[in-house]
Amino acid sequence: MTHLTLTHFLVVGALLFALGLVTVSTRRNAVGVLMGVELILNGANVNLVAFDHYVVGGVSGHVFALFVIVLAAAEAAVGLAIVMTIFQSFRTIDVRIADTMRE
Amino acid sequence: MKGTASKLGLTVLLAVLVAAFLGILSVKVLPEAIPAGTRAPPRLGDLVFYAIAAMTVAGAAGVALSRNILRSAIGLLMALLGVGAIYVFLSADFLAVAQLLVYIGGVLVLILFAVMLTARIGDVNVSNQSFGLAGGLALFVAVTPVLLVVAALVPWPVHPDPSMAATTARIGNEFLSRWLLPFEVVSVVLLATLIGAVVIARKELKPDEPRESP
Numbered sequence: 001m002t003h004l005t006l007t008h009f010l011v012v013g014a015l016l017f018a019l020g021l022v023t024v025s026t027r028r029n030a031v032g033v034l035m036g037v038e039l040i041l042n043g044a045n046v047n048l049v050a051f052d053h054y055v056v057g058g059v060s061g062h063v064f065a066l067f068v069i070v071l072a073a074a075e076a077a078v079g080l081a082i083v084m085t086i087f088q089s090f091r092t093i094d095v096r097i098a099d100t101m102r103e
Numbered sequence: 104m105k106g107t108a109s110k111l112g113l114t115v116l117l118a119v120l121v122a123a124f125l126g127i128l129s130v131k132v133l134p135e136a137i138p139a140g141t142r143a144p145p146r147l148g149d150l151v152f153y154a155i156a157a158m159t160v161a162g163a164a165g166v167a168l169s170r171n172i173l174r175s176a177i178g179l180l181m182a183l184l185g186v187g188a189i190y191v192f193l194s195a196d197f198l199a200v201a202q203l204l205v206y207i208g209g210v211l212v213l214i215l216f217a218v219m220l221t222a223r224i225g226d227v228n229v230s231n232q233s234f235g236l237a238g239g240l241a242l243f244v245a246v247t248p249v250l251l252v253v254a255a256l257v258p259w260p261v262h263p264d265p266s267m268a269a270t271t272a273r274i275g276n277e278f279l280s281r282w283l284l285p286f287e288v289v290s291v292v293l294l295a296t297l298i299g300a301v302v303i304a305r306k307e308l309k310p311d312e313p314r315e316s317p
Contacts, residue, residue, distance in 0.1 A: 014251055063274060063277050077213065078296055079302035090116045
């Protein structure tokens with residue numbers, strides 16, 4: 001066993017990112033896809049803060065992570081509004097059904 | 104309840120697999136990445152970190168693998184809580200609180216509302232089917248080793264003794280000096296998002312069509 005190092009946090013961030021990628025690419029439920037996006041952004045945030053703490057030593061990484069959190073909240077709000085609209089039009093949020101623009 | 108028991112068993116099996124994966128990683132890869140002189144017996148804080156990391160990854164795996172969208176939401180809750188706790192380990196106190204407020208208090212509640220407004224509660228058990236686990240597994244196997252090898256074997260220029268200090272005042276100063284323009288732009292983005300979400304989600308009433316009777 002070793003004490004906590006940068007690698008521990010990078011591993012957690014990498015696993016979060018990979019699982020989020022799997023979620024985005026395999027879910028049929030549009031809300032599930034949005035959950036995957038949140039996981040990916042959290043994995044990236046863990047990396048940002050870990051590098052800031054262990055390598056840079058300022059608060060720039062924290063500021064960047066805060067911007068990411070704000071934009072993730074905005075993305076979730078707009079994304080869920082779009083999901084609600086899709087549900088009103090198609091009566092389902094299966095991502096295979098909403099393919100009207102696919103020609 | 105055979106289905107529930109088998110699902111529970113599957114979840115436990117996955118958690119054990121993840122723990123074993125992390126264990127193998129810390130035993131096999133980390134000694135190569137870290138010089139031998141820095142090894143020491145584990146401290147309590149390290150063990151707490153391992154528990155929180157396992158909870159985070161297990162929650163993320165629940166989001167990726169559960170067939171019930173509500174269980175995915177609970178997994179997302181675990182993952183977001185774990186990430187907030189990891190921020191505390193990285194001396195990012197303000198960020199941890201922001202994670203709790205924005206993600207768990209805002210985004211997760213929004214997602215739960217969307218789940219309850221869109222999924223028919225009767226079909227909730229099949230509400231979150233996947234396109235097939237094989238593709239997801241292939242993607243996981245393709246992506247994860249690259250990231251883990253980069254994380255473990257690159258000699259990052261690590262600061263020798265990172266300090267644990269309060270960051271709120273420094274973040275406030277940075278926001279109002281160096282990052283002032285992005286800070287103001289973000290407020291405009293949030294306003295546009297607010298209006299845009301309302302415009303997208305409202306029911307459209309065309310003036311020439313008669314109103315639908317409920």
